[in-house]
Amino acid sequence: MYLRLENISKRFNSFVANHNISFSVDAGKIHGILGENGAGKTTLMNIISGLYQPDTGKIYLEDKPVKITSPKGAIKLGIGMVYQHFMLVPQLTVTENIIMGTENSWCLNLRQKQEEIAALSQAYGLKIDPAAQVENLPVGTQQRVEILKVLYRQAQLLILDEPTAVLTPTEVESLINILRQLAGAGKTIIFISHKLEEVINLCDTVTVLRRSKVVATTIAKEVTPQQLAELMVGREVVLQVNKSASVPGKVIVSVQNLSVANDRGIPAVSNVSFQLRAGEILGIAGVDGNGQRELADAIAGVRSIINGKIEFNRSCTRQKIGYIPEDRQKIGLVLQFSIAQNLILKAFKNLPFCHHFLLQPPAINNHAQVAMAEFDIRATGEDIKVSQLSGGNQQKVVLARELAGEPNLIIAMQPTRGLDVGATAAVHSRLLVERDRGAAILYISTELEEVMAMSDRIAVIYRGEFVAILDAEIATIEEIGLLMGRGTGGRKSAGTG
Incomplete structure (x- = not known):
């Protein structure tokens, strides 16, 4: 021993x-x-x-x-x-x-x-x-x-x-x-x-x-x-992702020949084109660091683009985009704020949370209590700082905030990173509810099994370029893995429509 x-x-x-x-x-x-x-x-x-x-x-x-x-x-x-x-x-x-x-x-x-x-x-x-x-x-x-x-x-x-x-x-x-x-x-x-x-x-x-x-x-x-x-x-957990067949609707976002630089000004996304429709999940598969973050930031409107176009359906304003960032602690949350405060970060100037430039604690707290019940955020109260929550509960706070108001487009960047099986199942279940409601979802993860289980179509990204867009129902893990690692091989693109 x-x-x-x-x-x-x-x-x-x-x-x-x-x-x-x-x-x-x-x-x-x-x-x-x-x-x-x-x-x-x-x-x-x-x-x-x-x-x-x-x-x-x-x-x-x-x-x-x-x-x-x-x-x-x-x-x-x-x-x-x-x-x-x-x-x-x-x-x-x-x-x-x-x-x-x-x-x-x-x-x-x-x-x-x-x-x-x-x-x-x-x-x-x-x-x-x-x-x-x-x-x-x-x-x-x-x-x-x-x-x-x-x-x-x-x-x-x-x-x-x-x-x-x-x-x-x-x-x-x-x-x-x-x-x-x-x-x-x-x-x-x-x-x-x-x-x-x-x-x-x-x-x-x-x-x-x-x-x-x-x-x-x-x-x-x-x-x-x-x-x-x-x-x-300590309880029964559903490990399999059970999703119904996708019924894609109107185009929510169209990306044409997009190029984006990273924080050092070096091109990280090159000539990417695709369309994402209501009621479908487009998964992005790739090894971490191949331009996923820059792509997500650009579509969410928090990073400038070098070239190309991002066109949204008229019904999809910036206020109707939910963005789940890859790092909940550095980007997604203000750790020293309470659960209630974090839940209104995108809407604190709006009624009913603000009236005549004054925050309204009863409305803010009531909103938090409803969200905590709906998303199973486990804490002793809405006034608890999010820094005191587990990773899974922190992610649920981000989800509750970003999915509020039924966004047309949801960008989920590494939504289950560092989460255990129970929290992962909760995130998957909620995103599928949003997809079935009619939201268009861009699902980005380095967990290939998750991308394959959650997606209707899968785009493989390698060194900032889409090397293929595949039908998730017939794509194989070996095929996608080869494309992720080398950028070559595999079937022809399943198209951008």
């Missing part, structure tokens, strides 16, 4: 993040950790990796009690964390990123280090060019750099946080093979994911957390995704 936790508890003031958590992982095994948002997964991993210290409980490595007092101390004990958001310097090479912080010598033999990295990558089947600049590498290869970083530091226990969130299907398959190779070489792996089938396919054992406690530890192959989902949320 390589790692054992006994009765780990951690509080933040009155909030209990972890309560008496116990589980163990054998050497050379892959152990999955599942749980809803706010269940305590992140806190627990931060304890194992030395960022936090437990209030009570013990950690054992190879049956010896250890105190992990810092991330540096964790590395010395052979514990390495691979974060969901990569900790790489894009302008540096692979070798420079890997050795950063480990070399104290003024005289650095970079060629020798490149040879060491090349040998290490070959030993673990992590094909990579040690001299390549990180910013020129695809996302899947950058993730290999992160894994090599912890292996270079002699890690025996690897913790991976949502490692497949930004990968293409081909890259996911490659990562799974790499992790199996690492386990076969004796490394111990903790794998955190919201993708239930992925956990069952990859992991030997899995621990499920719910409301800061362990509710089950089981052999992964002996449970179904449905059983895991119900363990996570």
Whole structure:
């Protein structure tokens, strides 16, 4: 047995993040950790990796009690964390990123280090060019750099946080093979994911957390995704997206030869054309960073365009567009405002929320109470700050605000990113209600399975261009995955109409 936790508890003031958590992982095994948002997964991993210290409980490595007092101390004990958001310097090479912080010598033999990295990558089947600049590498290869970083530091226990969130299907398959190779070489792996089938396919054992406690530890192959989902949320969950046939209506938005720049002024969207009709969902499939955010911003009217046209149906004014941004905390919400205040951010100057330039608290609070009931926003009151809500409840606040007033066009950018199965099902269900009402929906996600399940048509974006628009009913995951990764292959476009 390589790692054992006994009765780990951690509080933040009155909030209990972890309560008496116990589980163990054998050497050379892959152990999955599942749980809803706010269940305590992140806190627990931060304890194992030395960022936090437990209030009570013990950690054992190879049956010896250890105190992990810092991330540096964790590395010395052979514990390495691979974060969901990569900790790489894009302008540096692979070798420079890997050795950063480990070399104290003024005289650095970079060629020798490149040879060491090349040998290490070959030993673990992590094909990579040690001299390549990180910013020129695809996302899947950058993730290999992160894994090599912890292996270079002699890690025996690897913790991976949502490692497949930004990968293409081909890259996911490659990562799974790499992790199996690492386990076969004796490394111990903790794998955190919201993708239930992925956990069952990859992991030997899995621990499920719910409301800061362990509710089950089981052999992964002996449970179904449905059983895991119900363990996570404590109730029955509908995992399948059930949508009726689409009946497209009038054109709501027409995009012609659109080009858009990113924040640095570099073109991110090039020559994109499509039409989106009432009562249909057009999904955008692609690896993160291929122009999705710039496209969404441009259509929502919050980013200037370089070239092309965006034409709306006369019934679709800017006030009738709902925009769910990709980052609810940085863009979608004002964290220090209350739920009630966030719900009127787009309408605080209008009746009944404002009268003679004065805000009307009774109307604002009543509106919040109705929205909280309709969208199942779980909080003790409408005056609670949104910073105190879980990720899923924060997203429901954004949804409630953006879907108010029955918008003609809804732009949903990564609407389920970081959400657990229960919150994801709630978001999907609500968007399908809006589609059946007659809204046109642009659904953008790096979760390919979600795009395929939710969409009526699927546009594949690669390096800022649409390389195909496919009928979602007959498109295959292999075909879309190939287009996402290379921009070539697959069938002809299903058209822009």
